[in-house]
Amino acid sequence: MNIIIKLLSPFEKIGNFVIYTVNELGSIVIYMWDMMLSIAAYFVNLENLIDQMIFIGMDSFYVVGLTGLFTGMVLSLQAYYAAKIVGVTYMIGPTVALSMLRELGPVLTALMITARCGSSMASEIGTMKVTEQIDALEVMAVDPYYFLSVPRVLAAMIMLPLMAVLCSLIGIIGGYIVYVYFLGLNHVTYIDKIYQYVKLSDIYNGLLKAVFFGAILSIISTYKGFQTSGGAKGVGKFTTQAVVLSSVYILFADYLLTSILF
Amino acid sequence: MIILDKLSKSFNGIKVLDDLNIKFEDKKITVVIGRSGGGKSVMLKHIIGLMQPDSGRVLINGLDINLLKKKELNELRKKFGMVFQDGALLDSLNVFENVAFPLRRHMKISENEIKKKVFSVLEDVGLEGHDKKMPSEISGGMRKRVGVARALILNPEIMLFDEPTTGLDPIMSDVINNLIISMHDKFNFTGIIISHDIAGAYKTGDIIAMLYDGKIIEYGPSEDFKNSVNPVVKQFVSGSMTGPISI
Ligand SMILES: Nc1ncnc2c1ncn2[C@@H]1O[C@H](COP(=O)(O)OP(=O)(O)OP(=O)(O)O)[C@@H](O)[C@H]1O
Numbered sequence A: 001m002n003i004i005i006k007l008l009s010p011f012e013k014i015g016n017f018v019i020y021t022v023n024e025l026g027s028i029v030i031y032m033w034d035m036m037l038s039i040a041a042y043f044v045n046l047e048n049l050i051d052q053m054i055f056i057g058m059d060s061f062y063v064v065g066l067t068g069l070f071t072g073m074v075l076s077l078q079a080y081y082a083a084k085i086v087g088v089t090y091m092i093g094p095t096v097a098l099s100m101l102r103e104l105g106p107v108l109t110a111l112m113i114t115a116r117c118g119s120s121m122a123s124e125i126g127t128m129k130v131t132e133q134i135d136a137l138e139v140m141a142v143d144p145y146y147f148l149s150v151p152r153v154l155a156a157m158i159m160l161p162l163m164a165v166l167c168s169l170i171g172i173i174g175g176y177i178v179y180v181y182f183l184g185l186n187h188v189t190y191i192d193k194i195y196q197y198v199k200l201s202d203i204y205n206g207l208l209k210a211v212f213f214g215a216i217l218s219i220i221s222t223y224k225g226f227q228t229s230g231g232a233k234g235v236g237k238f239t240t241q242a243v244v245l246s247s248v249y250i251l252f253a254d255y256l257l258t259s260i261l262f
Numbered sequence B: 001m002i003i004l005d006k007l008s009k010s011f012n013g014i015k016v017l018d019d020l021n022i023k024f025e026d027k028k029i030t031v032v033i034g035r036s037g038g039g040k041s042v043m044l045k046h047i048i049g050l051m052q053p054d055s056g057r058v059l060i061n062g063l064d065i066n067l068l069k070k071k072e073l074n075e076l077r078k079k080f081g082m083v084f085q086d087g088a089l090l091d092s093l094n095v096f097e098n099v100a101f102p103l104r105r106h107m108k109i110s111e112n113e114i115k116k117k118v119f120s121v122l123e124d125v126g127l128e129g130h131d132k133k134m135p136s137e138i139s140g141g142m143r144k145r146v147g148v149a150r151a152l153i154l155n156p157e158i159m160l161f162d163e164p165t166t167g168l169d170p171i172m173s174d175v176i177n178n179l180i181i182s183m184h185d186k187f188n189f190t191g192i193i194i195s196h197d198i199a200g201a202y203k204t205g206d207i208i209a210m211l212y213d214g215k216i217i218e219y220g221p222s223e224d225f226k227n228s229v230n231p232v233v234k235q236f237v238s239g240s241m242t243g244p245i246s247i
């Protein structure tokens, strides 16, 4: 009997995991629906929205910029080792540009902003939850979703594409620096080949991805904030969950979107 | 009139409220006392719809609060002011903005009028000159008073106080109790106070009720309450370890 139970326990775990995941997804969908209703019920509070846009955008400039710069430089260097073998070093420019614009710009920006802003969204709302500030908002007849989630989600969806483009651009510049100054190759080919191989649709698709990533990270992070319970420890736990879950969903969505878009 | 009708609520299989019945009369202050963890905050949260009962009804002027739509509930809530156990001030806003918050959300009035109202209530609660401080920079007693000011700003018909004096020194407790009395005289709200401070209850309450084991076991004007023959009430009032209340 015991053996059967032991044998079954992995299945039980899988079953539990499936139930948990479906449950969680369902709750997130309900949460999104509530949020959408609250946008419809009021108009967007511009002041809050701009605060959040500054927080997600301007304040993340250095983090995102540095990420883009080093990624572009490394890409250029790595591409050189491979391209040298087959003698196509002129393809380094397009390689860097396409990787940045289509993939790394949006994804890395989303991951960095998850770490920086997603975590603070979850912990800020989580702290408000455990200190009854969310209850206080409700008692004062203020819809907490409208007041806290809507500006964050909108700001993330607006700012993520901008930051992603910025990240890609800085990455391309980083690649250029390595290409021209460290590898000593011709700067005209780098730019010429980028013009030749990069299409406008590559940029659009990257932007579209970034919009989705912004929605994912902000919806999950605020949702986890509202789920928080259990004092300071709970805030830590749910913040971690927010960051991990957002990152995983971003990577998963990246695969899905790439297979649909390109 | 607020009526709780056969209210029951359990958490994880443990009954916190058990067929609880009580009414709160208009314009009077009713103090509900009871043990720590006895479900007083839970009861209060039912009154304003922050929690939903497993069974039973919450009637506010005849309206069942749990049958209201979100919009109607929000309209109803504008008639309430609630002072939370730990203040629950919005910690991203300073004292002034915390008190102004309900005004900014619900009233279309000029900045000047907002200032006038906020400063007047801050004066009422004895906090003039502290308006620029952040919630993290003021003491617990001051936070409670800011909470009172914020709750009063829309001149609510009903004020809910969750343990307004717990955790304060006796003098500050008395300050808060006197504040509640003078605000009641001035604004004439229906008051519901949750407390385990007996002396404060006698001082502020017109009616005192005791919540024990998920039910109201004693209810009456404070003079009657003092002379209650219920052994549980006697033990609680005298603060004795021995008696029917198990620890
Ligand atoms: N959201 C919740 N989830 C689970 N259990 C809860 C919840 N809220 C309250 N409880 C439980 O209900 C019981 C009553 O809690 P409540 O906060 O009402 O006590 P109280 O009378 O206000 O105590 P105190 O005087 O210490 O504030 C406690 O045992 C508590 O654990």
Ligand SMILES: [Mg+2]
Pocket (backbone or CB within 6 Å): B040, B041, B042, B085, B162, B163
């Ligand atoms: Mg309590």
